[in-house]
Amino acid sequence: MKSDWTGYSSITFDELVDGDGKPRTGNEAVFQRLADLGPALVERQRAAEAEIRSMGITFTLYTEGSSIDRAWPIDVIPRIITASEWNTISGGLIQRLKALNMFIEDVYNEQNVVNDGILPAQWLEDSANFRTECCGVHPAGGVWAHISGSDLVRDATGQMMVLEDNLRVPSGVSYMLENRQISKRVFADLFRDLDIHPLDNYTEELGKMLSKLSPRDDVEPVIALLTPGIFNSAYYEHGMLATQIGAHLVEGSDLQVVDNIVYMKTVRGLVRVDVIYRRVDDLFLDPAVFRSDSTLGAAGLMAAWRAGNVALANAPGAGVADDKVLYSYVPDFIRYYLNEEPTLPNVPTWRCMEPDHRQHVLANLDSLVCKPANESGGKGVTIGNRATEEELDHLRTEIETDPRNWIAQPILSLSTSPTLCDGIIAPRHIDLRPFVLSSDEPFVSVGGLTRVALREGSLIVNSSQGGGSKDTWIVDESVRPDRLLEHRQPGQQQVQRSGNGQNPS
Amino acid sequence: MSRFAVTHTTTYRYQSTVSSSYGQACLLPRSSPEQSVISAALTVQPQPAHMTTRVDAFGNLVSYIEVREPHQLLEVTATSEVDIVRPQIQFLPAVQESLAEARRKLVELEAVERVEAARFLTASSRVPLDDQVRNYALASIVEDRPVFDFIRNLTERINSDFTFDSSATTVTSTIADLFERGGGVCQDFAHLAVGCLRSAGLPARYVSGYLETFPPAGQPKLIGADVSHAWAAVLIPGAGWVNCDPTNNQFADDRYVTTAWGRDYDDVTPVKGVIYSNGGMTQLSVSVDVHRIVPDQQQPQ
Numbered sequence: 001m002k003s004d005w006t007g008y009s010s011i012t013f014d015e016l017v018d019g020d021g022k023p024r025t026g027n028e029a030v031f032q033r034l035a036d037l038g039p040a041l042v043e044r045q046r047a048a049e050a051e052i053r054s055m056g057i058t059f060t061l062y063t064e065g066s067s068i069d070r071a072w073p074i075d076v077i078p079r080i081i082t083a084s085e086w087n088t089i090s091g092g093l094i095q096r097l098k099a100l101n102m103f104i105e106d107v108y109n110e111q112n113v114v115n116d117g118i119l120p121a122q123w124l125e126d127s128a129n130f131r132t133e134c135c136g137v138h139p140a141g142g143v144w145a146h147i148s149g150s151d152l153v154r155d156a157t158g159q160m161m162v163l164e165d166n167l168r169v170p171s172g173v174s175y176m177l178e179n180r181q182i183s184k185r186v187f188a189d190l191f192r193d194l195d196i197h198p199l200d201n202y203t204e205e206l207g208k209m210l211s212k213l214s215p216r217d218d219v220e221p222v223i224a225l226l227t228p229g230i231f232n233s234a235y236y237e238h239g240m241l242a243t244q245i246g247a248h249l250v251e252g253s254d255l256q257v258v259d260n261i262v263y264m265k266t267v268r269g270l271v272r273v274d275v276i277y278r279r280v281d282d283l284f285l286d287p288a289v290f291r292s293d294s295t296l297g298a299a300g301l302m303a304a305w306r307a308g309n310v311a312l313a314n315a316p317g318a319g320v321a322d323d324k325v326l327y328s329y330v331p332d333f334i335r336y337y338l339n340e341e342p343t344l345p346n347v348p349t350w351r352c353m354e355p356d357h358r359q360h361v362l363a364n365l366d367s368l369v370c371k372p373a374n375e376s377g378g379k380g381v382t383i384g385n386r387a388t389e390e391e392l393d394h395l396r397t398e399i400e401t402d403p404r405n406w407i408a409q410p411i412l413s414l415s416t417s418p419t420l421c422d423g424i425i426a427p428r429h430i431d432l433r434p435f436v437l438s439s440d441e442p443f444v445s446v447g448g449l450t451r452v453a454l455r456e457g458s459l460i461v462n463s464s465q466g467g468g469s470k471d472t473w474i475v476d477e478s479v480r481p482d483r484l485l486e487h488r489q490p491g492q493q494q495v496q497r498s499g500n501g502q503n504p505s
Numbered sequence: 506m507s508r509f510a511v512t513h514t515t516t517y518r519y520q521s522t523v524s525s526s527y528g529q530a531c532l533l534p535r536s537s538p539e540q541s542v543i544s545a546a547l548t549v550q551p552q553p554a555h556m557t558t559r560v561d562a563f564g565n566l567v568s569y570i571e572v573r574e575p576h577q578l579l580e581v582t583a584t585s586e587v588d589i590v591r592p593q594i595q596f597l598p599a600v601q602e603s604l605a606e607a608r609r610k611l612v613e614l615e616a617v618e619r620v621e622a623a624r625f626l627t628a629s630s631r632v633p634l635d636d637q638v639r640n641y642a643l644a645s646i647v648e649d650r651p652v653f654d655f656i657r658n659l660t661e662r663i664n665s666d667f668t669f670d671s672s673a674t675t676v677t678s679t680i681a682d683l684f685e686r687g688g689g690v691c692q693d694f695a696h697l698a699v700g701c702l703r704s705a706g707l708p709a710r711y712v713s714g715y716l717e718t719f720p721p722a723g724q725p726k727l728i729g730a731d732v733s734h735a736w737a738a739v740l741i742p743g744a745g746w747v748n749c750d751p752t753n754n755q756f757a758d759d760r761y762v763t764t765a766w767g768r769d770y771d772d773v774t775p776v777k778g779v780i781y782s783n784g785g786m787t788q789l790s791v792s793v794d795v796h797r798i799v800p801d802q803q804q805p806q
Contacts, residue, residue: 114623115616121623132772135562257527257571260555287779288527288569299527299779303557303569 005035005418010427012413013158015079026082026477033190034077044186045076045420051182057175058236073468074179075419076186079430079450082477083197089152089160090434090444092343095334097148097436100165100321102337104144107320108134118336119329123353126404127323128374129168131282133289134317137306140213143438145321146313147206147277149173149448152432153347154415161345163431164327166376168319169279173435174237176449177202179471195476199446202435207245209437213311214274222271223247224264226255226278228296238279247277252284257300262310275311276301282316324373324407325351352399352406361408362399365392368408370399378462383411414459417470419452429453431461432472447472506590507759508543511715512794513733515776517579520785526572528778531713531765532583533558533566538745539592540763545585551576563772565765570778581776586798589759591748599743600653607652608706610742622740625708629768632700632711637684642701652707652741656749657756659701663694664754676770691735691752692770698737698751699769708740710766712748713773715795717760731793733775738766762795 009021016031018024023031034041057072081089106113107124114121124130149170151163180199184191207223214221225247227238242249254264255273263270278285284294286302304310321327328349334342350357350368361368365384372380382395399406416427434448450470451461461467513532533545547568549556555571572579594600599607611622628634645659670688680700683693695711702709716734720726736750736757748757765773780787 111620114620117616121620122627125624125627132562136560258554258573260557260569260571288529288777292777292779299781300569300571303555303571306559307557 005425008418008425008427010416012156012427013154013415014427015081015154015415015417015430017418026084026475027080029194030078030080030190030473030475033194041076041420041425042423047186048074048076048182051185052178055178055181057178072175072178073454074182075428075452075454075468075470076183077418077420077425077470078183078187078473079417079432079470080473080475081447083474084477085160086197086447086474088343093150093434093436093444094442095338095340095343096150096162096165096330097145097438097442099334099337100148100167100330101143101145101438103321103333104167104315104318105138105142106337108137108144108317113333113336116336118332119326123323123325123329123404124320127320127326129282129317129319129322131317131320133302134315137315139315140215140311141440144315144318146209146213146315146438148314148436148438149433150436152344152434152448153412156413156415158415159345161347162330163347164324165321165330166433167314167322169281169314170433170435171234171237171279172433172449172451173202173445174234174240175469176433176435176445176447176472177240179449179469183471194473195478197446197474197476199472199474202443202445203241203244205437205443206241207247209439209443210245210247210275210277210311210313212439213313215308215311216272216274219274221274222264223275223277224250224255224273226250226252226276226280226297228280228284232279234279241277245277248273252280252294252296252298255298255301257298257304260300260304260307260309262298262301262304273310275313277313282319285312285316322374322376324349324371325353325404328407347409347412350408352403352408357408358399358403361406362396365395367411369411370395370406370408373405373407378460381460383459385411412459414453414461417450417452419454419468419470421454421456426456428456429459429461430470447474506588507717508586508588508798509715509717509762510584510586510794510796510798511762512582512584512792512796513715513775514580514582514792516581516790516792517780518788518790519577519579519780519782520787521783522575522577523579523780523782524573524575526570526576526579526778526780528570528776530568530570530581530583530776531561531565531773532581532775533568534585534587534714534762534764535565535766537763539590541588543586543588545583548582548584550578550580550582561772563765563767565767565773579780587762589762591758591761594744594747594756595653597741597744599741600656600747601651602743603649604646604652604655604705604707605648607741611706611708611740614742622708625710625740625768626703626706628700628703630771631679631769632696632703633680634700634704638680638697638700639704641684641697642704645701646705655705656702656739656747659698660749660751660756661754663697663701663751667694667697669752691750694751695735695737696769698749702737702739710738710746711769711773712736712738712763712766713770713775714764715762715793716750716753717762717795717797728794731795733764733791733793734761735770736761 113119145167149166153163154160211221225242262273280296283290285297287294288299289302305312331342350361352358368384370382414429417430418425419428430452432448435445437443450472452468453461454468536542551574553570554573558568561567668688673686673688683689699709738746738748767773
């Protein structure tokens with residue numbers, strides 16, 4: 001029963017199959033097994049949905065006032081990346097984050113990148129997330145963005161590129177982990193027979209990285225995960241990660257600064273906190289320094305951090321490079337700081353504050369995607385060929401009024417992945433958010449969170465705007481489908497992959 | 506040269522007991538080419554559990570204050586002695602060059618100075634560069650006239666177009682509020698001047714400090730009757746930062762004591778922070794004394 005796949009074709013680059021509907025090199029084994037399932041694939045999808053409900057995996061949509069928790073939407077057909085391509089991608093991410101951390105350290109200290117004319121000073125000053133309060137601070141090892149999630153997309157030619165960097169409080173990693181839990185249950189047979197790289201070492205690596213940040217090396221570090229609380233859209237993730245890494249899940253009111261040292265209030269009195277994995281935005285971290293009406297942070301936190309008495313991950317101000325105008329300079333930063341060519345290219349970007357760029361953008365609004373420089377979650381994004389005349393007029397005025405706040409990019413035909421839509425396998429656009437842990441031993445999650453735009457033709461994958469997700473399989477292409485049977489004879493010892501996250505080279 | 510002893514006391518009286526207070530103060534005077542700081546100290550009552558002073562991104566001295574003793578009265582006092590020598594601006598050749606020339610010369614500054622200048626060229630949280638500000642500046646802008654005339658004309662216009670009225674605005678007021686009400690205080694005037702200077706393409710700072718004042722004729726000067734003050738400073742290549750005071754329609758002279766500067770008021774807020782208490786009213790009072798002293802003569806403390 002392979003009929004479900006015979007009609008499958010995508011108008012753009014498809015991750016699983018080529019233009020002739022044949023599996024791409026390295027995907028043969030997975031394709032074969034999925035095709036063999038036939039209509040039974042739908043049963044696996046139902047099983048996955050049942051698992052989500054029983055595991056209680058939820059996320060929150062702020063637009064839905066009444067019921068704040070929704071079941072996490074997963075599509076059961078995995079997104080496949082070959083191990084050799086993944087090696088290149090993860091190397092490119094490590095390179096990018098190394099340069100980004102050097103950039104952040106530089107702009108809060110010497111500002112050589114500006115003095116040397118790589119980045120115009122004004123674009124730095126205008127970045128909404130440039131916090132002068134962080135100037136002069138040197139976090140341990142020069143790392144500011146300890147945990148980041150860059151969004152990768154593939155264009156019609158199959159080129160993987162970086163769409164944006166998330167250096168503030170990137171979320172989604174719990175869904176990456178849960179998706180794997182689910183697909184291991186509903187595809188136990190495929191996990192047995194295929195060489196799918198494990199990814200659950202992420203939390204172990206996260207815990208290790210955070211522990212190393214502790215300012216005290218004579219005691220077991222106390223790690224706290226600072227959450228804004230149950231109304232935050234990622235609260236589920238905060239709870240799950242805290243449990244897995246052995247961190248205390250705290251809210252701002254649980255913390256107290258005493259003599260420039262951060263403590264948490266417990267039933268046994270105050271306990272000193274060494275490392276805070278904060279999931280609260282900069283401006284809410286410390287009411288004595290930033291927004292005085294914030295109840296989500298702790299007064300005195302910034303002074304304690306500046307004095308080196310507590311580590312904050314991510315460091316305040318790390319989001320300076322999330323500004324989409326600064327994003328457009330990241331390839332230049334890689335060349336400037338590392339003297340290397342970027343492995344992963346950026347999506348071509350026009351900066352509206354540059355007159356010739358602006359002219360081009362205003363003349364081609366209907367064939368570009370325009371984005372505000374300092375928003376996230378897809379807010380304010382206008383896709384030119386899907387906008388009405390009125391929307392474009394409004395956009396034109398906005399760009400002319402505040403050109404610094406706008407960038408434009410070509411409308412990418414994001415790659416597709418086969419997705420079950422009402423029982424039919426159809427191509428849907430996807431992106432990929434891998435998570436990078438930066439330290440002297442950088443680590444990239446094995447795969448990442450693949451987000452999928454569930455509506456036909458839609459390019460918006462954000463889960464806050466109705467997107468779904470898929471498990472991402474990094475598959476060793478050396479395992480050929482015709483070798484499967486001899487490869488996994490009953491009783492044969494299965495090769496255990498060590499959990500250190502190093503990809504085989 | 507002038508030497509001043511400055512005492513600036515900020516007192517918070519709380520209706521109910523405050524268990525702890527976390528804040529920061531930007532009250533200690535900074536050094537500059539025109540100002541040498543002879544001594545400066547910050548004292549807080551009750552005694553803080555922790556207090557550190559650091560240099561912020563703009564070179565100002567910012568003190569972090571952590572008070573954890575229950576209290577109903579918090580008093581933050583900054584005392585300092587400074588020497589001030591300011592040049593007579595109008596005699597500097599660079600200010601007699603045209604506005605266009607001054608703007609052009611910004612690109613010839615050394616890289617570090619150019620980067621420093623860029624920080625003060627752009628809109629900031631309290632100084633939007635919107636149509637209202639741009640249009641107001643336009644009436645003073647004559648590209649081929651000396652840049653000195655532009656600054657003087659702008660300072661004069663702000664001084665005459667708006668009335669000094671401390672009931673018209675508050676510390677959180679915007680430039681739009683100043684236009685709407687037609688009056689405000691030095692903070693509002695300085696913000697508008699900074700916005701106009703920036704919209705003319707010149708880097709401009711918001712400066713906080715004090716101005717020596719004189720009592721009405723025949724009356725003794727009362728201790729604590731002075732106020733903190735704010736004005737604008739603009740960078741003219743070849744002349745440095747020129748301080749102009751729209752509130753008093755003059756260029757700053759030896760009577761102006763500088764505490765700190767930044768992009769706008771938010772960068773140099775004198776005292777801010779949070780307190781933990783059971784609620785109730787807070788009463789704030791500020792007392793400032795700017796006292797001229799004769800150098801080399803010991804003053805009674």
